Amino acid sequence: MVLFLTTVVQSLTSMAALMVPVLAPRMAVDLGLPPATVGYYIALVFLAAIPATVLGGDAVIRFGPIRVSQAGLVICAIGLALLCVGSPWLCLLGALLIGFGYGPVTPASSHMLSLSTPQRNLGLVFSVKQTGVPLGGALAGFFAPMLEASVGWQGALLAVACLLCCAATQSLRTPHDDDRIRSHTLGLGVFRELARLLARSPSLRTLAFASFCFSTFQLSLTTYLVTYLHETFGYTLVAAGLTMSAAQASGVIGRILWGIAADRWLGSVRMLAALAVAMAAGAAVLAGMPATWGPWPLMAVVCIVSACALGWNGTFLAEVARQAPSGAAGRATGAILSCTFAGVVVGPPLFGIVASLTGGYRLAFAVIAAGPAIAAIALYLKRSTFRTST
Template sequence: MKPDPRQPSTAWVLAVTLAIQSLASAATIAPAVVAPVATRELGLPSSAIGFYMALVYLGAMFTSVIGGTLVTRLGAVRCSQAALLLCGLGMGLLCSGGPALAAVGALVIGAGYGPITPSSSYLLMRSTPAHRMSLVFSIKQTGVPLGGVLAALASPQIEHVLGWRWALGVCAVACLLCMLVAQSVRRSLDVPGEPAAPWRWQDLARPVGLVWRTPALRLMAVCSLLFSFIQLAITAYLVTYLNLSLGWTLIAAGVILSLSQVAGVAGRILWGIVADRWAPPRKVLGGLALTMAASCVATAFLQPATPWILVAAVAAVFGASAIGWNGVFLAEVARRAPAGQAGAATGGTLLFTYFGVLAGQPLFSYVASLAGQAGQPGYAWAYGLLVIPALFCATWLLRARS
């Protein structure tokens, strides 16, 4: 297959993938931002947001693994358009019905979220010089916290005026508009797809086998599983923790979440530069794991009387580390993948990443609920225990040979 002769620049490919990533990320995070109000109206416990996240990443697990196959058959931009359509439809289901439709909507959002990273990795591998990979991938991955910023700032405001269903509906419309805008660049970015072939279960297992057989990819996959657990603990639960445990208003808690996301944006760019110029990527990731451990402890010790500036500082450091690792991780996966298999390797490692959310978020909710029933500050205990996986990853990464 030969690429279109009108091959766009790295900057243009980066801009397109960044916009798509941001809207998909906002679709997954917006329900967590309005969760305290939505769960109360639906008669659900506040911890139900953990099960929402688990369902999202259950759907994402499978579609991320076959993301490389979908890119080959549909084209990377077409695959991303289909993903945005699913995110918009899932958001519509979330805000149109009760718990049953919300569960289906979460799975649909996850199915849309899964292929986006393999698609963008495929596009960027074709257009990015090797010596800039960590930085470019990190900038692209700022779409995740940028989407979080949009959701954290806009959703509480819309909810305050129109209600939580409208807040999710606006996000759904934004995904669909981005899908239409992406059509303008599809012809220049997509290469002709391969003829459709019968579906085989090997298409699901092959990327995972590739990752597990390759020691460098296996290390990245297992650490990403634990890192994703920690990342979603701040993204999914920080607003609920501040609102229910520390007495903050939903809007004020949303501002603190947005600060953590902004710090994640800055962190992803900064760590990408560091990994490209000054330190091996695995050592950078090991240092971030140590910072995550310290942030988990600091978050656990927050009190209702803690000054807001200190809460903001803790959230910023937490965000810079627990949200800032993905770009360096994805660039290292693409770099270590066999030639021509960056999409498959990315999809295979993301199965582990998303499984961390799938298994970790209900566990986080269970620990918080169990501690609360025992008369302890439930969310504080749950955050404190996250120091264990953070220190495990730090030890493994810092001892690994580059």
């Protein structure tokens, strides 16, 4: 039940965050903006998610993981509703609210899963839960273009906002929020505590750095895939959205496979290093794909790259929970994800700047390949600092 619940919440918040990248070609025309500016939207979302994730880990202790998840769903819904107005300032506020709702969801789920999962199965269980991220992207890629064709992009955003509010059910709170500490004091001191946590743990620092590098590539790929296929290969919005759905579905499969491989054979650190190498190679392939390729070879490449670029998160979060001090999985996850989201803030805007300067997206893919390549080296050099045999 815990795994199902956390996966559903993760899927819905991910769908909320990724509706705009799917609808970007239509929204950009109506708002008078170039499509490449969607990278700035993603940067705003995850800029807000950084402090929300850190504070969310602390809020879980005070209010419980279910209450924090409910708040995240409702805040994301309000953000989507504000985007529908079309005012640049309200779009700015909407993006920030979506990030503020998205951020606390993962610390809340890590808290619940770390208490209910045997150590030997952490990689698989966290990977299954993290399939919610690409699953949400697949839902956005599948439904957003269809909803846009029938009710417009504003109607599509409002429909998802209503879905999020319906999911914020109260009935599941009691059995899962019983360990909350009502007297726990919230405050900005949590940032100092999490900084000290990272300072004391070389393994958590390495994971934080690797996640920064991984997220620069992951969100650049997710943010610009539809626009890349639409502008470079001439795909219709519906066809590009379906390709994005297939890519996200590959991420779902990848997360489960990599979680099993990490638990049974390679260990988390070696698995993450292997995925880092695959991401760097995948970026090079995406940069060199000829525009004459047919839809099926192109789909195959996108899906293979996406299985790696979208598949590392579950194995990564399981290792964070394993390396965290006892009872501090939620807080450690909040600290690490603040670094992960910092990579998201940097990656898509950097990708957009390179694409704008060069008039295309190929060189941008080559540039962001550097992040995963550096992460692979860091994981290899620091492998001896991890507490367990991974």
